[in-house]
Amino acid sequence: MRGRLILAIESSCDETGIALIENGRRIVANVVASQVALHAPTGGIVPEVAARAHLRWIAPVLDDAWTDADAAWDDIDAVAVTYGPGLAGSLLVGINFAKALAWVHDKPLVGVNHLEGHVYAAWLHDTADDDRPDPVFPLVALVVSGGHTFIAEMRDHLTYRLLGTTLDDAAGEAFDKVGRLLGLGYPGGPAIGRAAEAATRHDRVFPRAWLGDSYDLSFSGLKTAARRIVTEARADAGLADEPDASLPDDVVADLAWGFQDAVVDVLTTKTIRAAEAIGARSIVMGGGVAANGALRARLAGEAEARGLPLIVPRPALCTDNGAMIGAAGARRFAAGERSGLDLDARPSLPLAAR
Ligand code: KG4
Numbered sequence: 518m519r520g521r522l523i524l525a526i527e528s529s530c531d532e533t534g535i536a537l538i539e540n541g542r543r544i545v546a547n548v549v550a551s552q553v554a555l556h557a558p559t560g561g562i563v564p565e566v567a568a569r570a571h572l573r574w575i576a577p578v579l580d581d582a583w584t585d586a587d588a589a590w591d592d593i594d595a596v597a598v599t600y601g602p603g604l605a606g607s608l609l610v611g612i613n614f615a616k617a618l619a620w621v622h623d624k625p626l627v628g629v630n631h632l633e634g635h636v637y638a639a640w641l642h643d644t645a646d647d648d649r650p651d652p653v654f655p656l657v658a659l660v661v662s663g664g665h666t667f668i669a670e671m672r673d674h675l676t677y678r679l680l681g682t683t684l685d686d687a688a689g690e691a692f693d694k695v696g697r698l699l700g701l702g703y704p705g706g707p708a709i710g711r712a713a714e715a716a717t718r719h720d721r722v723f724p725r726a727w728l729g730d731s732y733d734l735s736f737s738g739l740k741t742a743a744r745r746i747v748t749e750a751r752a753d754a755g756l757a758d759e760p761d762a763s764l765p766d767d768v769v770a771d772l773a774w775g776f777q778d779a780v781v782d783v784l785t786t787k788t789i790r791a792a793e794a795i796g797a798r799s800i801v802m803g804g805g806v807a808a809n810g811a812l813r814a815r816l817a818g819e820a821e822a823r824g825l826p827l828i829v830p831r832p833a834l835c836t837d838n839g840a841m842i843g844a845a846g847a848r849r850f851a852a853g854e855r856s857g858l859d860l861d862a863r864p865s866l867p868l869a870a871r
């Protein structure tokens with residue numbers, strides 16, 4: 518028998534995602550229309566282009582989700598939608614679509630914080646008999662996305678205490694910028710991950726911003742160092758006066774590895790230290806950068822060495838999607854939360870305070 522469903526909509530950045538989530542955790546449908554190809558020529562997201570693409574694709578994405586789910590409006594308990602943080606124009610498309618659906622079908626509307634979605638992706642299951650363990654409280658959550666990077670403590674559902682946050686760039690932003698410096702195109706994150714796998718030397722050392730004992734993070738110095746290191750590598754390769762020539766692939770691979778290793782080292786070390794300090798019983802990680810193979814492997818190894826379960830969604834659930842909004846939305850709905858039809862976009866919506 519079919520359980521109760523949440524219809525969830527995500528449009529905060531450059532992915533149009535709609536999902537149907539059963540009993541708060543099982544993915545019945547999860548359709549994502551990516552705008553990566555659309556933004557590749559500009560090497561980054563142009564907000565108005567992103568908003569128009571959401572407008573173009575949101576209804577077809579919903580149709581595909583219904584087809585995959587084989588469900589009906591009678592099965593739906595509520596419509597959940599990301600209302601921030603994100604690009605205003607992009608958020609407005611999803612929110613307005615969600616409101617129209619909730620109003621026409623007389624269903625409750627639940628506004629969801631996108632960052633809470635990245636955290637709650639850790640509770641998602643692909644099948645009803647999936648025996649993946651649920652995260653256990655207290656836990657430490659590491660969220661690493663294109664716009665946000667922070668470490669938070671959760672002692673219970675839906676409550677967060679900020680332990681540390683980036684003081685400048687998000688980790689994903691640093692990946693994207695350094696990817697561009699290395700001529701790897703857009704988005705830089707996945708491209709750096711792939712390039713680093715081909716590295717052979719593993720001796721390019723990039724600086725780490727430890728910031729003392731703090732759980733805060735900083736990536737802008739790393740980005741500046743990367744610019745200098747790439748300029749030096751170009752000079753070494755005899756390319757100083759040839760701005761259009763690309764570095765040899767093996768040099769790009771070694772540099773990608775060095776940069777990635779610096780990010781992974783700091784994120785892992787601080788997350789593990791935070792987990793030990795609060796007496797965490799598990800760690801969860803989410804956000805686009807959590808799709809990075811090196812970060813997943815390193816954090817998994819260090820967590821296992823301390824007997825700490827690490828719960829990380831599969832890579833497609835780390836990057837933006839509707840299912841994670843459904844997981845968080847179901848939890849908010851169960852806690853009695855409802856949004857009015859006056860729900861507005863909150864581009865700078867925070868998740869946690871210190
Ligand atoms: O969470 P997300 O999909 O969107 C935001 O909420 O920002 O994260 C996107 C970010 C981008 O910066 C992208 O380059 C990065 O996640 N990313 C990765 C990988 N896949 C996506 N970074 C490193 N390695 C990856 N495999």
Ligand code: ZN
Pocket residue numbers: 631635662663804805836837
């Ligand atoms: Zn995201």
